[in-house]
Amino acid sequence: MDVRLDHLVCWVADQRRSLHFYEQVLGLPGVRTEEFRDGKAAFPSVRISAETILDLIAYDALKGVDEHTGVKGSSGHPINHFCLSVGREDFDALQVRLKQHGVEISGTATNIFGARGIAPEAIYFPDPDGNVLEVRYYD
Missing domain, CATH: 3.10.180.10 (2,3-Dihydroxybiphenyl 1,2-Dioxygenase, domain 1)
Known part of the structure; x- marks a missing residue:
């Protein structure tokens, strides 16, 4: 299936x-x-x-x-959080945009398991309604 x-x-x-x-x-x-x-x-x-x-x-x-x-x-x-995976360049650019828009990164993780295996790095932050997003990249 x-x-x-x-x-x-x-x-x-x-x-x-x-x-x-x-x-x-x-x-x-x-x-x-x-x-x-x-x-x-x-x-x-x-x-x-x-x-x-x-x-x-x-x-x-x-x-x-x-x-x-x-x-x-x-x-x-509510759900606990949802995770988006992006490329490394987009991951770095997102962190810059978050800072520019005053969005605080509330947590980080390294070597974290996900749908595609182990991601070297991930960040967590809330949207305007408090929904938690995780964004990560895979090598």
Whole structure:
């Protein structure tokens, strides 16, 4: 079976602020951003990879998401963190952008296991809503 991650839902208080963070600070391209800004899409997304997006869903949509999934009480549950892997050059450039935007790196790790084996280095930091991101690179 060939399984791939399609999307993640990230709960946010201010979708526009979060979209700015993920596009401008992390450098991820927006998906359906014009439709969202024009009121034609309920939420914006950002592209993590060719096959995976991150949906930025507002907390006030909790009831609708519960109804959509059919699992009552499933909406709004936080996850501990999610991890993005990038190339070494992008990893270094991201740290510069985080500093420029006043985003504090809250933790670091070395020689840490992940989907592609051992990553030599990783950083952790919060998005504007306190969702924790890990970014790492592999050799």
